[in-house]
Amino acid sequence: MLNYTIKPLENGLENVQGFFCGATNVGMRPDKREGDIAFIRSKVPCDISAVFTSNTFQAAPIKHFQKYPKDFKTDFILINAKNANAMTGKKGIEDIETIFDTLSSKMEVHNPVMSSTGVIGYRLPLEKIISAFDKLDFNAKNSDHAARAIMTTDSFKKELAYKVQLQNGESFNIAAICKGAGMINPAMATMLCFIITDADIPKSDMDTLLPNAAEQSFNRISVDGDTSTNDTVMLFANQQSDAYDKHAFKEVLEKIMFELAMMILRDGEGASKLVAFEVRGAKNIEDAKKASTALSNSLLVKTALFGEDPNWGRIASTIGASGIACNESKLTIYYDDLLIYSDAFRELDKAREEQAYKIMKQESYKVTCDVGLGDAAYTSYGCDLSYEYVKINAEYRT
């Protein structure tokens, strides 16, 4: 039974006590009026937990973050779009230090951190970025601008906030902004997510709950199977509220991160469909995960989704190619609740094919593969592959 209630709030980050946020445009991305540099700051130093990309070539802002001592507190994050500051070597880290030296000469900050997204392999435009410090209002609360400034190929801003009301009458807030549309893979991807809370959460809980929620959300989505150098999820807690309940916080954090992950998928470059791939009945969880991920990454499956073609053979073939323990006679495949393949029923009759077409015309549905060999299950989430994806990614950068 729930020991709390939650209420969705407008205006994202603005709801969390003691945090400020905003953005400005310094000319890195002239096309977007909302800005290309954003900040989030807290009036008191925050605890911070982070999950970073599994890519070996972690970007400079991640390496800069990791230079701070374990359990450091921060009150400031600077975020830029258009330039990933990745594959920039030591210079990339020194550039961040230069930026924050300048910031420190203008205002008091504790252990500021940075996060970047955009093209790989170019130094940050230091003068432009530093010019932001004269333009930004550090006492602003403008979540909309911050959420829009971190977008790259995103077609809509991704922003959420919830008020959590505990049974004892106390309440806390969690809010987040997020960006991501391509280079999205089950091992995170070109996505940045910043979550802030005023809950009185202990740091040790942050460190366990954040990676766990990432595993349930961002690590289960695939747009194109590519894992970027910059993927970052950060949770900032300034403990400005007295309220906290671990169970409630865990559930709401998972809810927020799952909803953001689905927003990324819906905004998947050129994507028009969101499909859940559940593999169940697998011998073990590794097999379930491997097959489910193979489905959400397969080009042939993704193009069939786009073509609204109930070609279950591509689903079966992908399961068979994934290397998991499986057996043609034990496998069953469903589109939503429609059984579309089993040993007893192999060929599609007209009636079922018609039903399958209807299901595939939906914006969102589920493909279930029951391997029939055990109890393990895993669900990942994917989208279709359209002409638009190719167009976006052939023309990006130019």
Next chain:
Amino acid sequence: MLNYTIKPLENGLENVQGFFCGATNVGMRPDKREGDIAFIRSKVPCDISAVFTSNTFQAAPIKHFQKYPKDFKTDFILINAKNANAMTGKKGIEDIETIFDTLSSKMEVHNPVMSSTGVIGYRLPLEKIISAFDKLDFNAKNSDHAARAIMTTDSFKKELAYKVQLQNGESFNIAAICKGAGMINPAMATMLCFIITDADIPKSDMDTLLPNAAEQSFNRISVDGDTSTNDTVMLFANQQSDAYDKHAFKEVLEKIMFELAMMILRDGEGASKLVAFEVRGAKNIEDAKKASTALSNSLLVKTALFGEDPNWGRIASTIGASGIACNESKLTIYYDDLLIYSDAFRELDKAREEQAYKIMKQESYKVTCDVGLGDAAYTSYGCDLSYEYVKINAEYRT
């Protein structure tokens, strides 16, 4: 030093002594006049070696093949396009037996085998296929018809033949037909390849040389990273010539299979570019192979090739995401001979960018990544990803 000379021959399979081939149309694919059923037969029983898909759900013709005793000889193969006879269970194998029972009542055949490609999950149209036996001229030598009849989404036929002249004056012939354009992955894919020879090759050499040549050719190409249920490479030898030299045979077999693999890649669905991805300086061969394969499979790399965008960051990011041992400061990346990334030289100046554009406009070029950690190297081959790929695969089947 070469102890033989080779000469390319017109008319493919027709050059090999003691073999017959042809095709007819039985209405499975009304759009192709060249036929949808092909056969190859030998006047005497042949030795046969085969390499099959690594997909767990091997198609019925592969299972039927495997029911014969080890080292069986055959004099007949029937090949159909449009229907893969995969995921069809025991009935799929029984259908093949029914087809060959009928054939046996019309002519003497020894251990006939079948090979199929097309849509997964439908029973073969038995009556149509059996009707071929009244239409086919089993004494024909029509390699062109056979090569065209096995095509699916292929845009051109794939057929090769060589005469091999040994120093002692003797000669033998090798010829092949092949199909494949999509569902092509480094673990073979929806590709069928039939190689025939009149060389006096011992069966034991066939069994070692064929898988070795497949590893050098078909196992190194990727169109879309999908591995099908039907992939097959077969070598038939009827020993009608007295000539044989192991070294010469090995080299010519590898040459034929590599040339066919490159034809498949050039015909990659919607592809306009053929790119070699060499990863060298890796710690071990597993790492070199893993990174090279990740490059030829990456959607972001493939769309950048299509966009002719010298965005080496996507190459670097894919190497970093592949999970191999690597280090940002040791890595170097080349497009053909142009150094495009190294620790000393990270940002692209205009002159180099112009050169890179020129290289990427070519129909074929090489991307080399030197990991700088060891001696291992591996090359795989890929193509770009275009709008056309999506169109072909969204509309296939309908």
